[in-house]
Structure formats: C-alpha cells, structure tokens
Amino acid sequence: MANKQRDIPMPVIERLPRYFAHLRHLRQYHRKTVLSHNIARALGLTSSTVRQDFSHLDCRGMFGQGYKIEDLEKTIADVLGLNVDKKIIAVGSGVTDRGLSLNETLADNGFTMCGFFSLDSKSIGKKTGELTIQDINALPEVVKENQVDIGIVAVKPCAAQGVIDKMILSGISGILNLTSANVCAPQRISILNAGVTINLQLLSCLMKECLRE
Amino acid sequence: MANKQRDIPMPVIERLPRYFAHLRHLRQYHRKTVLSHNIARALGLTSSTVRQDFSHLDCRGMFGQGYKIEDLEKTIADVLGLNVDKKIIAVGSGVTDRGLSLNETLADNGFTMCGFFSLDSKSIGKKTGELTIQDINALPEVVKENQVDIGIVAVKPCAAQGVIDKMILSGISGILNLTSANVCAPQRISILNAGVTINLQLLSCLMKECLRE
C-alpha cells in the first residue's frame, strides 16, 4: 500500500494530536467504538471534517458502526511518530522551575527528558526530580551523548535565538519554542511556536471578539 | 471610520501576536520603520500576506518607505486588546511550580497574576514569588474579588474539565488550556489550547515530514 502519509494536509496533521487525546480518553472509559459525529462534537468540528481527515489515514471505519478506537489510536500514533521514542532537553527557567511535573507528563507520552539547562547561574546545580540543572555550556555534550532529538526553549525572548543556534549546532532537529521570539533555523529543522505569552495575547483578542456576538 | 476589527479573518488574528513580538524586537534596536518584505522574512511569510494582513488594520504604510514600527505596534496592541489590563489565575503544578518565572513574563506583558491554585494538597501553602499557592476551593472567591478574566489550566488531563467548569462558574471568560484534554465550554467563553504534550506530538510529526524532503 502506498505511503498515504506523504501528503496529509497540514490542517489535518495539526488536528491529529487532539484526536489522539480524545481517543485515549475514550479508551480509559473502556469504549470500543466511536462515531465521527461524536468525535466532531468533542473537538468542535463537523463530522464531515472528521471523516475527511480520517480518509488520509490507513484506518477504515465500519459502515453503520463507527471506528474502532484502539485501531484509530494506533494509526494516529504511527503517523505522529509516537512509536519512536524521542529524547528531549529543556532550557530556561520557564521549564526548569517546573522540571518535575514536566518530566512526568513527558514520560507518560513516550518522551525521555535527558537534561535541564539554564542561562542563570543562580539555578545551575539545583535538582529538579532526578536531574540537575546544568550550565548551557554543557548542552552540546549532553545532546551528542544522548542523541537528543528535541529541544524545548523557554528563556527570555532575546536569548532564544542564541540557544536555538547552539541546539542546532549540537545536532538537534526539532525545536519547541515557548518564547515569543520569532526565530530562524535551516529548512531541515522543524520549529513549533507555542509560547504562553503569545497565546495569552491571542486569547485576549478572541475574548474581545466573543463580546460582540 | 468603521470598526475594521469586526471581520479580521482568524488566520490574520493568529499572526498578530507574532507581528507584535517582531515589532517590539525591532523597536528595542531603535529601528523606526520596516518593510513588509523584512517582516515577512522574519516570520516566514510572503510580503503579500503581510500587506494583506495589515490592510485589515487602521494603520497605513508609507509608499516606498514601509511602515512606522511604533504606530504598527500600537495598532496591533489595540486589536489584540493589550491596552486593557487582564487579570489572571493559574491552576496546576504545571504552572505553580514555575510561578515566579511565569509571573515575571506575564507582568511584562500587561497581565496581572492574581492567584495560583493546586489540586495537590502537598503544594498548597507553598510560596511562589509573592503569592501563596491556594486550595482550588478558594478559586471562586479570588476570581470574584479580583474580577479575574483569564484562567490558565495546567493540571492532569482528566482533571481539566472540572477545573474549567469551576472557573467558568466563578465568572472567568477566557481559558488557556495547557492540558491535552479536549474541553467543553459555553459559546461565550473563549478557549485556547496550547499544551506542551500536544505540541511535542505535532513536532514529532513535522520532524518525520522534514526527513522526507
């Protein structure tokens, strides 16, 4: 069978993690199947969109019966690449301060935290769960030794580009930018922006819009 | 002049915080004007998109000269609603653990943190900066007394809906869901999803796509 993933449209890919979360949720309640209509309601979509989205996956529903939750969950996990364990590091007090809770969440999702780093000498040496917060200069070695895939950046915006450059030079190929800075990187590097401040500003605007309706 | 904001398309609104961050960045370097082309490069867009986006704003460029950074920044801040100070609370170890750094970032952006809450009795009573982490039961009172606008949720996914229900009942009208849970709320409530796990899963997929190109 041809590799369908080749051309899944971006909006669909962006919805996959939400589908995945919902399916996982349903499975916790021991549900076996689910209708496109119900998934749509849970995520605020139309059932048409849901079925269109799933048509990009190698997982067919049962006419009149909906989709098998377990199969669908597995298929989406595959497409997202969650079956391959990912190594991660995180830099900046925005994440090191919450090291323990972050660590737990990630471990639950098949991500392995390999190191916390800080630019701030005051927090270097502190423990956060099992890991000790290290100086940023130790980053390249940790990345190389552990073959780290992803770097989470939560420093001050003005320091973001520097940290990201260092990560890329060390061999990291995916970056989660929790900063409000717009950063640059070569084509081959995947970057995702998801800063709290950016999202609060956006939320602020949505709230104004809501008022008018 | 008619209120242009009425119908700014959502994709444009979603880009505004990034424009805003870039303009602020430029202003720090004492730049006075900027070309659509340069903004486009910084954010990974085309100059055409940038000009189209700005056409929705009440802020015209100078033919042959580009845009006045200060004016543009102010206009975007207005549209986002950043001129009105927003009161915020945050629930869950995902945020209370990093209370101090979160607090600073928010204050820099005109958001006022009014309280941290936890579902975990172990962390209740701990100080995080100026504020003491409170029991979730104290939430309604704090929200009402301070007229809190926005709630940040960073609890375990299974607890998210409960916390959000409580926030809404207390009078909050905007929610930043840092959880992977798909949550429900009445139409009048604005919700934005921006969980780290969701974004890591998405990033994981983008990295696979990158490999193929």
Add this chain to the structure above:
DNA sequence: TAGATTGTTAATCGATTAACAATC
C-alpha cells in the same frame, strides 16, 4: 522626476462543508 514599496484587485490554491451512494 525616478525609484521604491505600498494597497488592492484578481487568480490561484486549498480546506471545509454538504450531500449521497456505498455498504455493513
């Protein structure tokens, strides 16, 4: 003025929705 970039129109591209035949 000449040069440059904006603002805007029109064309392209792609996503979402509606509708219904296929099918269990």
Add this chain to the structure above:
DNA sequence: TAGATTGTTAATCGATTAACAATC
C-alpha cells in the same frame, strides 16, 4: 432487509499569492 453511518465526490467557501496601478 431496514437502518445507520461511512467514504467520497462535488460545491462552497476562504486564504494565500501574484501582479500592478497608485503614490510618496
């Protein structure tokens, strides 16, 4: 079979891009 929901096609809707006249 009848009932129900899927999978898919076609239609609609909207966003992005290209191109160029307007203009400082």
